[in-house]
Amino acid sequence: MLYRRIAIVASLAGAAALAPGLAPRFATAQAPPSPAPAPAAGSPPVVVFLGDSLTAGYGLAADEAFPALVAAALAERGTPIRAVNAGVSGDTTAGGLRRLDWALKNRPQVVVVALGANDGLRGQPLEAIESNLAAIVAKARGAGARVLLAGMLMPPNYGGEYASGFAAIYPRLARKLDLPLVPFLLEGVAGHPELNQADGIHPTAEGQRIVAQHVVPYLAPLVTLEPSARGGAAKGR
Secondary structure, three states: HHHHHHHHOOOHHHHHOOOOOOHHHHHHOOOOOOOOOOOOOOOOEEEEEOOHHHHHHHOOHHHOOOOHHHHHHHHHOOOOEEEEEEOOOOOOOHHHHHHHHHOOEEEEEEEEEEEOOHHHOOOHHHHHHHHHHHHHHHHHHOOEEEEEOOOOOHHHHHHHHHHHHHHHHHHHHHHOOOOOOOOOOOOOOOHHHHHOOOOOOEEEEEHHHHHHHHHHHHEEEEHHHHHHHHHOOOOOO
């Protein structure tokens, strides 16, 4: 199953090689928006989506990115949230860790961590990627937030050993830190040209809808807890 999933993202590397300027566009960081005001008592729980261009909704309107779509889907279920899209194009796990203090100023009940794709595309050391993700989890929990981790895969032509080692980071962290895990954020989207923009990497609006559908079942249980239970469970999950 692991190698089947790795195979469906093989087209990402091909797209990067064929599209001039693709890698620089993917790696160019953008300034994050100003943090939103702290939530008022009785307001919907705040969910921060800490990610890169996949989270930011590169090339799309803000309401077409999966964090906004997840919020809309949860509202339809009767579980409204205030989604804070903290996706920054080109960001890495190190960058996410550096700006986490900014994100936590929103006082989130949940932090969705969707980082690592840019680290992998740049061939960053696997140990550093895992360490950064673990530090993000620890800091978010220290602020009283629950954490949902989103997995990512690398194309096999980055090296079979590197690709498999990269893929293993996310389930290993989930087991070690007792984290809920979205196994592969781009499941059903990566490798499908009709669901990706011309660069072959970033999902179209329809692709983002599929990503949102994957995330909702994992996020919903984390925002439906009573406030007292949520606070008490933050250290464990």
